[in-house]
Amino acid sequence: MVNKKQLEICDVPDVKIKQNTDVLIKVGVVGVCGSDVHYYKNGRIGSQVIKFPQIIGHEMSGTVEQVGTEVKRVKPGDKVAVDPAVSCYKCDQCRSGRPHTCRNLKFLGCPGQLEGCLCEYVVIPEKNCYPVPEQMDLPTATLCEPLTIGYYAVERTGNVEGKSIGILGAGPIGLSVLLTCISNKAKNIYVTDILDYRCSIAEKHGAAWAGNPRTIEIADEILKKEQYQLDAVFECCGKQEAFDQAFSLLKPGGSITIIGIPDFDYYRFPADTARRKEICIQQVRRQNDCTEHVVKAVSKGKIKPDFMITHHFSLNDISKAFELVAGYKDKVIKAMIHL
Numbered sequence: 294m295v296n297k298k299q300l301e302i303c304d305v306p307d308v309k310i311k312q313n314t315d316v317l318i319k320v321g322v323v324g325v326c327g328s329d330v331h332y333y334k335n336g337r338i339g340s341q342v343i344k345f346p347q348i349i350g351h352e353m354s355g356t357v358e359q360v361g362t363e364v365k366r367v368k369p370g371d372k373v374a375v376d377p378a379v380s381c382y383k384c385d386q387c388r389s390g391r392p393h394t395c396r397n398l399k400f401l402g403c404p405g406q407l408e409g410c411l412c413e414y415v416v417i418p419e420k421n422c423y424p425v426p427e428q429m430d431l432p433t434a435t436l437c438e439p440l441t442i443g444y445y446a447v448e449r450t451g452n453v454e455g456k457s458i459g460i461l462g463a464g465p466i467g468l469s470v471l472l473t474c475i476s477n478k479a480k481n482i483y484v485t486d487i488l489d490y491r492c493s494i495a496e497k498h499g500a501a502w503a504g505n506p507r508t509i510e511i512a513d514e515i516l517k518k519e520q521y522q523l524d525a526v527f528e529c530c531g532k533q534e535a536f537d538q539a540f541s542l543l544k545p546g547g548s549i550t551i552i553g554i555p556d557f558d559y560y561r562f563p564a565d566t567a568r569r570k571e572i573c574i575q576q577v578r579r580q581n582d583c584t585e586h587v588v589k590a591v592s593k594g595k596i597k598p599d600f601m602i603t604h605h606f607s608l609n610d611i612s613k614a615f616e617l618v619a620g621y622k623d624k625v626i627k628a629m630i631h632l
Contacts, residue, residue, distance in 0.1 A: 313363040321431040324352030350411035351377035351401040354434035374434040377401035393581040443469025445580035454478040462530030463491040512541040531555035548573040604628040
């Protein structure tokens with residue numbers, strides 16, 4: 294990115310292995326994420342402000358080109374999915390099992406941290422590389438990264454087996470939550486989205502019901518089906534209106550898990566309702582040690598996410614890809630850029 298809504302293909306210096314635990318990867322496929330679109334449209338996500346130029350992108354898969362002398366997990370020629378969060382494994386957070394909130398975390402495509410993966414090659418530590426089975430294609434391997442967010446969110450929420458669940462927002466993350474809840478045997482899953490086609494997709498792939506909050510009174514409709522309200526709600530769209538709905542939908546003792554990235558600075562919530570219902574509010578920061586689990590679940594068919602991949606672009610058409618995703622055009626769910 295050279296400015297807001299301005300993407301250019303530029304020559305940059307070759308990246309090289311510097312540490313014995315580094316892996317040089319030839320990038321194959323990059324997914325366009327909603328956070329990438331925040332940078333594309335606004336030049337920032339909260340306090341993370343781009344200083345142009347910046348290579349963005351963090352959802353990727355590729356082929357190992359070269360490895361450092363101490364690398365054992367992968368070898369040249371291996372196809373890999375990549376966890377884009379590089380942790381130090383030395384700070385208090387890492388040592389307490391929270392590398393995703395590492396004090397020294399560096400994330401692909403994040404301003405002031407690491408350049409992104411919308412380029413021909415990246416160098417990343419071995420710990421961030423996960424071999425994928427030969428039968429798994431690179432677009433599916435790339436999809437494992439957003440899937441980990443939904444997987445981790447469900448893990449943080451707790452046991453969903455036999456429970457009634459709400460998912461507010463049916464983009465790639467909301468659908469990743471849906472697929473994970475289904476694989477974990479949730480009872481009934483209710484999904485909302487302001488785009489009718491995404492509601493249809495959610496119902497086609499396992500939701501008990503889906504509706505558009507712009508045309509339906511969501512809480513009324515869901516609570517006609519769930520007399521005692523929902524056990525858990527996942528807020529996946531970063532909207533205050535969805536956060537408000539969650540408090541109406543939840544039963545006493547229920548939980549809200551916030552995954553969506555808002556474009557505002559503060560949420561508000563009804564203090565009296567939250568207190569009387571003893572609602573638990575859980576935030577999610579990306580994912581923690583879920584990539585390998587997701588790769589295995591997808592390779593074994595326990596999670597079947599390929600329907601989310603709706604569009605493919607070459608690197609030369611990167612601007613078209615971002616405009617498509619930013620404008621929710623042509624029934625897009627996940628656009629993939631092939632390098």
